[in-house]
Amino acid sequence: MPAHNLKHALFCAVVTLIIAFPILGFNLVASGTDIVLEGAKTQTMISVVLAAIVVFLFQLFRDHIMALLGKAPALNPLANREPMEQSKRLKLESTFLTLIIIGALIWPFFVSRGSVDLATLVLIYIMLALGLNVVVGLAGLLDLGYVAFYAVGAYTFALLSQYLGLSFWMALPIGALLAALFGLVLGFPVLRLRGDYLAIVTLGFGEIIRILLNNMTNLTGGPNGIGGIPDPTLFGMEFGRRVKEEGNTSFHETFGIAYSSEHKIIFLYLIALVLAVITALVIRRLMRMPVGRAWEALREDEIAARSLGLSRTGVKLSAFTIGAFFAGFAGTVFASKQGFISPESFVFLESAIILAIVVLGGMGSQIGVILAAIAVTVLPELAREFSEYRMLIFGAAMVLMMVWRPQGLMPMRRIHIELKSQE
């Protein structure tokens, strides 16, 4: 064993101890006005030491482990297959999607109220992730303030219903268009910026929107938020027990069935489902249109794309605006699902979660993004005892994905030719 390996392994183990021991080993506990230090549980101490030993052993036998890993069979035996023929693949995908949609339509009538509610949330995240996928995955513009457009959609609906009494169906297009307008206005100046600067500017924009919502107390209610947002109606039929607005009828009376609060939840779920399907279909179309090709061309090589005559600003702006539009869509649905919104729902972490969904799913791939949205929303609900570790795992997963599989779990595959060097 080479001596420098031992030295390096020792160093790594010591660093592990240094970064883990003070923070994990001592707990700062407030007692009255003073703060006292308490030692952590023995368990924690033991795991810190174990972690250091693991790091030490890994670094010591690093070369051997890496060689073993190299020999192990590939995890995904399909990784190197030829991509399927485009027409065949599209047909397969369409059948798959149709089956999923039919399943999703029938499903809510057989399960509990809680799961339908969760499914609505999943669909909202799917809409958001599909929209962000256009911006990040296809056009390659890292938008860290995506949640701002979501907030614009939600607040548009809340304010319109509060001040003008507009219904969900009126507010839906207005919210989405207003979000798109915000995207256009913000995008116009900032899209000239290089990738990482763009990320920071959009992050700053997202924070500005949130701070404004928090402080414009007269208009938005500040941190208290806006409540009493009306539920959507079905052709003027309301889903409450009693009709709130004049001229409307109630759903259960019209159809002569007993009132059940589940109707509303299922109806909302179906609206979200329809909107998510519309989002997915529209984006699928766009991807195959010239503008979709242009997004990807610009992402792959900006200079080459420009020299072929693509307008950089125009192409980027279209991606940005379309992404913002669908965020506005999702925001409106979110506002009517919650019935109450406050700036708390639109923090940076939310942007990061949506970004994590896109990254995990495989940038650019729609099915991957949908599956990732389901996983990211449903898994923490299933494993409630681990829910406090949710964000920790998210962060770690983002790093690991970037290191091992930056293309995501289900990357988008296109027919392409690679020049192979002759051996």
Place this chain on the structure above:
Amino acid sequence: MQDLLYFSQQLINGLTIGSTYALIAIGYTMVYGIIGMINFAHGEIYMIGAYTALIAITGLAALGIAWLPLVLIVALVCAMIVSSSMGWAVERVAYRPVRGRHRLIPLISAIGMSIFLQNYVHLAQGSRNIGFPALIEGGFRFGAADSFQISISYIQITIFLTTLVCMTLLSLFISRSRIGRACRAVSQDLGMANLLGIDTNRIISATFVIGAALAAVAGLLLGMYYGSIDPLFGFIAGLKAFTAAVLGGIGSIPGAMLGGLILGVAESMTSGYLSGEYKDVVSFGLLILILLFKPTGLLGKPEVEKI
């Protein structure tokens, strides 16, 4: 006269905050100057420095050691050691494997790291605000007793002096020492420096370690100044410091100092004359405006993309 006094008070407050922003901004600017990536997790490293310092201070108090200079030095050294190890480890785990890939990949990895570290501290220490003992109390007061008085607290003076010392040491280190020279060479041309026998991996690690150590100093100073810390306070401070780095011209160390001071003053003027709630809006707005109209910052060099 009254107005002038009020203005000077805001100026002093702004310069205090600004000099700590400058300390954090050094970490961003050095890393960007060398490998061209935004180290998003730097704010978290600063937060971890503040937590370590607080743990050290509380620990010493429990042992009954209360001699101020000793407490400060021990806290500072502990914070610097833990933060720099963190900086080193973060680079090793999250950035080195993705170096040289598409620009967005290290950035996403950095965001993941930032979320991870925030929640690491959150889980270990809870999410509440924790009070940070001021340690250095009192200050000078100027002006007539019946009108507005300018006050400069000892802690503000400490912050100024510490920042000044750190900056001087850093400048000397960068301009005189062997590693500093190598740092400059690597930031000019990484490939060429490699060819000339500089161990670039080590230099990049060194940059992260230096940046993290300075962030830890800022963590201790700002913890004492604000009087409380929580696991999220690194995020906003990190953004501010990044703004400072961009304002001064990212990649330039004097630029980071200048940017930090300007940003600090702009912020305290906003809270002094408009409203404290809008100070974040002003700094982000400033960031957006600079990036739009002068992306190279005040002292930065333009970046030309070669094919």
